[in-house]
Amino acid sequence: MEYIIIIISAVFVNNIVLIKFLGICPFIGVSNKVETSIGMTGAVTFVMVIATMVTYLLYQYVLIPLGITFMRTITFILVIAALVQMVEIMLKKVSPPLYQALGIFLPLITTNCAVLGVAVLAVQNDYNLMESVVFAIANAIGFGIAIVVFSGIREHLELLNVPKAMKGVPIAFVVAGLLALAFLGFSGIV
Amino acid sequence: MDQWKNFSKGFFKENAVFVLLLGLCPTLGLTTSAVNGLGMGLATTFVLLMSNIVVSLIKRFIPDKVRIPSFIVIIASFVTIVELVMQAYVPDLFAALGLFIPLIVVNCLVLGRAEAFASKNNLVTSAIDGLGMGLGFSMALTILGAVREILGSGSIFGWKFIAGDGMIVFVLAPGAFLVLGYLIVIVNKINKKGA
Numbered sequence: 001m002e003y004i005i006i007i008i009s010a011v012f013v014n015n016i017v018l019i020k021f022l023g024i025c026p027f028i029g030v031s032n033k034v035e036t037s038i039g040m041t042g043a044v045t046f047v048m049v050i051a052t053m054v055t056y057l058l059y060q061y062v063l064i065p066l067g068i069t070f071m072r073t074i075t076f077i078l079v080i081a082a083l084v085q086m087v088e089i090m091l092k093k094v095s096p097p098l099y100q101a102l103g104i105f106l107p108l109i110t111t112n113c114a115v116l117g118v119a120v121l122a123v124q125n126d127y128n129l130m131e132s133v134v135f136a137i138a139n140a141i142g143f144g145i146a147i148v149v150f151s152g153i154r155e156h157l158e159l160l161n162v163p164k165a166m167k168g169v170p171i172a173f174v175v176a177g178l179l180a181l182a183f184l185g186f187s188g189i190v
Numbered sequence: 191m192d193q194w195k196n197f198s199k200g201f202f203k204e205n206a207v208f209v210l211l212l213g214l215c216p217t218l219g220l221t222t223s224a225v226n227g228l229g230m231g232l233a234t235t236f237v238l239l240m241s242n243i244v245v246s247l248i249k250r251f252i253p254d255k256v257r258i259p260s261f262i263v264i265i266a267s268f269v270t271i272v273e274l275v276m277q278a279y280v281p282d283l284f285a286a287l288g289l290f291i292p293l294i295v296v297n298c299l300v301l302g303r304a305e306a307f308a309s310k311n312n313l314v315t316s317a318i319d320g321l322g323m324g325l326g327f328s329m330a331l332t333i334l335g336a337v338r339e340i341l342g343s344g345s346i347f348g349w350k351f352i353a354g355d356g357m358i359v360f361v362l363a364p365g366a367f368l369v370l371g372y373l374i375v376i377v378n379k380i381n382k383k384g385a
Contacts, residue, residue, distance in 0.1 A: 018363060020219065021215050021218040021363070021366065022293075024214040024218060025215070025298055070270060070273075071270070073266050073269055073273065073295055074263065078262070111296045111301060113215045113293045113297075116292070116293060117293060120289060120293075124289070169211060170371045170372070170374045170375045170378070173367045174368060174372075176367040176371075177365070177368035178364070180364040181359070181364040184362060
């Protein structure tokens with residue numbers, strides 16, 4: 001039951017992009033086409049789940065026993081940066097097709113605040129290991145839903161006659177605002 | 191004169207938020223009030239200034255291949271300093287900004303300036319660039335926060351001038367996107383006229 005609450009809360013009620021404002025850069029940056037946003041979602045899911053797991057273990061079994069929790073930010077970002085690099089090398093060797101698909105998105109993920117944000121939130125919320133992993137997966141799904149829906153709308157937007165000053169990014173923000181308004185409807189479920 | 195240009199470009203021509211669209215997560219997430227926006231802006235300005243200074247000082251010793259991780263470590267150190275100082279001296283603001291303080295590390299603006307500017311320019315120029323960009327960022331956040339606060343809760347910098355609640359949607363998530371979208375339109379107009 002707890003897992004279900006975590007999932008619904010992370011995917012809809014507290015959607016990581018539209019309500020919590022994490023990972024806005026890729027949300028605006030690579031959402032021109034549905035295809036690229038699906039690729040980005042795949043890469044983010046991959047890194048987010050592994051990163052949350054690793055940082056959780058590191059925090060519980062290294063930082064807390066040593067009493068150096070103030071090193072949290074530095075440790076987490078280094079883990080994520082190293083992880084992204086490692087995943088990139090491994091994917092290249094193990095699964096070239098997947099690497100081809102995700103390749104360009106992987107380096108971008110290091111500075112995706114959604115990944116660091118979820119890792120920090122999982123620790124802050126005092127989740128155990130299983131809950132952290134579920135939390136990470138749910139947030140990745142939330143990210144995916146938001147960015148894929150958004151890119152679908154943006155594809156249509158290109159065909160419309162938008163006022164000149166609003167072309168491109170400004171209208172995208174207005175669309176994102178309306179999308180966030182829709183997601184606000186989920187608040188109060190959990 | 192050149193240094194003045196270098197300093198002032200962060201406010202309009204290359205404003206981080208309105209023109210370059212960098213550092214959007216804290217921009218949208220924290221600007222529920224003008225005070226929060228200003229606080230976040232100043233915290234980011236400090237990190238940006240210090241990391242630009244350090245990066246430009248030690249750029250000669252950093253091998254090209256590990257430059258991004260090195261920059262991130264430098265930035266993360268200053269973020270930790272800000273985190274601890276704010277926790278000690280302004281606990282209220284620290285609680286309001288919450289998760290977004292550690293997230294200054296992944297603010298693309300800070301890393302972007304380190305990579306694109308400080309790693310290529312000397313100490314003074316980099317410091318001025320960091321200060322200008324940071325203050326421009328603070329300005330954008332304060333404006334956004336002020337607009338949302340006025341519309342959403344009928345107050346400015348915590349001083350209430352309308353009884354009651356205002357249009358709450360502007361304090362909630364959708365308002366952030368809408369207000370930023372329209373502010374970008376206005377800045378685009380102004381910049382086009384100037385050029």
